[in-house]
Amino acid sequence: MNLYVxxxxxxxxVLALALIIIDLLLPxxxxxxxxxxxxxxxxxxxxxxxxxxxxxxxxxxxxQGLFYYDNYAIFFKQLFxxxxxxxxxxxxxxxxxxxYSSEFYSMIxxxxxxMMILASANDFLTFFIGLELMTISxxxxxxxGLTNKKSSEAAxxxxxIGSLSTAVTLYGISLIYGTAHSFDFAVVCKNPEFFxxxxxxxxxxxxxxxxxxxxxIPFHMWAPDTYEGAPVPVTGLLAMGSKxxxxxxxxxxxxxxxFPAADYFMPVLAVFSxxxxxxxxxxxxxxxxxxxxxxxxxxxxxxxxxxxICAASPQGLKGVLFYAFLYVLANTGAFAVVTVVALEKxxxxxxxxxxxxxxxxxxxxxxxxSLLSMAGIPPTAGFAGKLYLFMAVVEHGxxxxxxxxxxxxxxxxxxxxxxxxxxxxxxxDGSTITISGAVRAAVxxxxxxxxxxGVWPQYLSMLTDFAAITFLR
Amino acid sequence: xxxxxxxxxxxxxxxxxxxLYGILIKRNLFSILMCIELMLNAxxxxxxxxxxxxxxxNLSGQLMVLFxxxxxxxxxxxxxxxxFRVYRDFQTVNIDKLNSMKG
Numbered sequence: 001m002n003l004y005v006x007x008x009x010x011x012x013x014v015l016a017l018a019l020i021i022i023d024l025l026l027p028x029x030x031x032x033x034x035x036x037x038x039x040x041x042x043x044x045x046x047x048x049x050x051x052x053x054x055x056x057x058x059x060x061x062x063x064q065g066l067f068y069y070d071n072y073a074i075f076f077k078q079l080f081x082x083x084x085x086x087x088x089x090x091x092x093x094x095x096x097x098x099x100y101s102s103e104f105y106s107m108i109x110x111x112x113x114x115m116m117i118l119a120s121a122n123d124f125l126t127f128f129i130g131l132e133l134m135t136i137s138x139x140x141x142x143x144x145g146l147t148n149k150k151s152s153e154a155a156x157x158x159x160x161i162g163s164l165s166t167a168v169t170l171y172g173i174s175l176i177y178g179t180a181h182s183f184d185f186a187v188v189c190k191n192p193e194f195f196x197x198x199x200x201x202x203x204x205x206x207x208x209x210x211x212x213x214x215x216x217i218p219f220h221m222w223a224p225d226t227y228e229g230a231p232v233p234v235t236g237l238l239a240m241g242s243k244x245x246x247x248x249x250x251x252x253x254x255x256x257x258x259f260p261a262a263d264y265f266m267p268v269l270a271v272f273s274x275x276x277x278x279x280x281x282x283x284x285x286x287x288x289x290x291x292x293x294x295x296x297x298x299x300x301x302x303x304x305x306x307x308x309i310c311a312a313s314p315q316g317l318k319g320v321l322f323y324a325f326l327y328v329l330a331n332t333g334a335f336a337v338v339t340v341v342a343l344e345k346x347x348x349x350x351x352x353x354x355x356x357x358x359x360x361x362x363x364x365x366x367x368x369x370s371l372l373s374m375a376g377i378p379p380t381a382g383f384a385g386k387l388y389l390f391m392a393v394v395e396h397g398x399x400x401x402x403x404x405x406x407x408x409x410x411x412x413x414x415x416x417x418x419x420x421x422x423x424x425x426x427x428x429d430g431s432t433i434t435i436s437g438a439v440r441a442a443v444x445x446x447x448x449x450x451x452x453x454g455v456w457p458q459y460l461s462m463l464t465d466f467a468a469i470t471f472l473r
Numbered sequence: 474x475x476x477x478x479x480x481x482x483x484x485x486x487x488x489x490x491x492x493l494y495g496i497l498i499k500r501n502l503f504s505i506l507m508c509i510e511l512m513l514n515a516x517x518x519x520x521x522x523x524x525x526x527x528x529x530x531n532l533s534g535q536l537m538v539l540f541x542x543x544x545x546x547x548x549x550x551x552x553x554x555x556x557f558r559v560y561r562d563f564q565t566v567n568i569d570k571l572n573s574m575k576g
Contacts, residue, residue, distance in 0.1 A: 124537075125533070125536070125537055125540065128537070128540065128541070128544070129540060129544070132544045132547070132548070136544075136547055136548060136551055139551050139552075139555065140551055140554075143554075143555050143558060146558075149562045149563070150573055150574060152555065152558040152559045152561075152562045152563075153559065153562075153563075153571045153573055155555050155558070156502065156552075156555050156559050156568075156571065157571070159548075159551065159552050159555055160496070160502075160505055160509070160568075163509045163513075163548050163552070164493075164496060164509065164512070166513075166544075166548070167489075167492070167509060167512035167513050167515075167516065168512075170513065170541060171489060171512070171515070171516050171519065173516075173537070174516050174519040174520045174523060174534075174537075177520060177533075177534055177537070178519070178523040181527055181528070181529070181531075182531075182533065183533055183537065224574075225574045228574050229574060
């Protein structure tokens with residue numbers, strides 16, 4: 001038993017419980033802002049300390065292979081930590097307006113624990129627990145907008161579809177257990193009986209369950225409604241954390257547990273990825289609400305990341321990691337702006353963004369850079385990310401997939417630039433939006449990082465290479 | 474007639490399908506929640522049956538069932554709380570009436 005390897009999870013969990021206790025001790029009229037500062041401080045120290053955990057030697061297991069602590073897991077843990085730190089940073093003001101704000105912080109931390117467990121899951125038991133910890137926290141989080149009718153509708157829709165997908169995943173796990181007689185990824189892939197009708201049905205059900213979480217078309221029906229109704233910081237976290245966690249664990253399951261079948265999977269994944277890119281981008285065009293537009297765009301982004309999974313090579317994997325990282329950065333920028341606008345103008349439709357460049361020039365600039373990064377325009381990081389993904393998949397022979405991705409990125413520029421046009425034209429009503437220091441810090445970090453990693457991708461690519469080497473050999 | 478693993482699998486598959494069918498046709502949120510429970514319990518039967526008929530004994534299947542029961546309980550707790558919120562906001566628990574968002 002080396003408890004040392006689960007220290008990130010222990011820290012986050014203890015912090016989450018501590019916040020609940022501190023909340024009880026504080027007088028109820030006191031502001032809960034310090035709890036946010038504590039969260040940011042502790043998580044930042046944790047994220048930085050994880051840099052020293054990258055290793056070239058053999059990775060550590062915890063409890064007989066239940067939990068694997070390799071570079072890949074460490075990379076994703078840092079990614080989730082970054083997403084949560086930036087989200088809390090830009091939504092301090094938003095959370096202050098909520099009732100039960102300290103529970104909101106601790107609920108976010110519980111979801112973070114779930115994501116971090118998912119990144120390390122090396123056994124279907126750990127996978128299931130991490131997935132449920134994350135999802136159940138998100139059910140509660142998306143229903144947190146107590147004054148908003150849409151929030152409860154979003155939460156109940158997410159809950160029904162989410163539990164349905166849980167049941168399907170769990171049924172798949174039970175079928176895999178029946179054929180392979182184990183939950184361990186390493187044991188499952190070595191069992192020859194695994195390739196029976198039962199085992200293949202199990203694989204399909206697990207894949208479908210994860211596709212629900214990744215909101216791949218045709219399993220995406222919950223995503224637009226939930227994204228629109230949930231409080232804005234939660235929407236941001238759902239788009240970044242929940243999706244990245246599902247992708248992390250999907251790659252682990254695909255390339256470790258289902259490794260003997262991985263070759264048969266690739267053409268299917270390629271088709272799903274193409275459907276996702278086409279459907280997500282086309283549906284995003286006609287949206288009138290920015291949150292809903294970002295929901296469809298995140299469906300399309302999941303499609304781009306699937307392109308890298310189809311390549312099934314260290315290059316493709318590296319592309320996915322790189323893209324996941326800059327996807328988090330671009331989304332923090334966009335959702336930070338949406339959060340401020342939602343708070344000031346009480347809405348997230350296109351009208352509320354009219355002439356944002358006059359009322360808040362910084363926010364308009366950050367939003368434009370983030371959206372251009374999502375569309376993949378140089379010199380932002382999105383361009384480098386898409387380049388890695390498409391190059392890897394072309395090497396593997398899916399030229400048509402890279403072509404579809406390329407066309408769809410071109411089309412996506414249309415609806416991203418529509419937001420930019422709304423922000424930079426139109427008549428201002430003369431009001432100015434004051435931006436707090438925390439929001440300014442969050443948006444500037446995300447914008448600087450997006451541009452820096454776009455111009456010098458080699459620094460981030462070194463880290464992703466390092467994360468990929470312990471994974472696919 | 475001896476009861477083999479096939480019988481258990483058929484029962485659990487039937488339960489799973491009944492639950493799925495219920496989710497698709499029921500309009501009351503409480504019924505939907507019950508149908509989800511039905512699906513999760515089908516999985517529990519499956520896991521315990523597989524565990525019992527393993528060639529080499531190990532307990533991981535039963536362990537998984539314990540976790541799955543706990544998680545199902547947590548899910549239902551959150552689900553009931555959310556249904557109460559929906560009832561307070563919309564004065565109904567019919568899922569067809571929850572359509573303020575479209576597109």
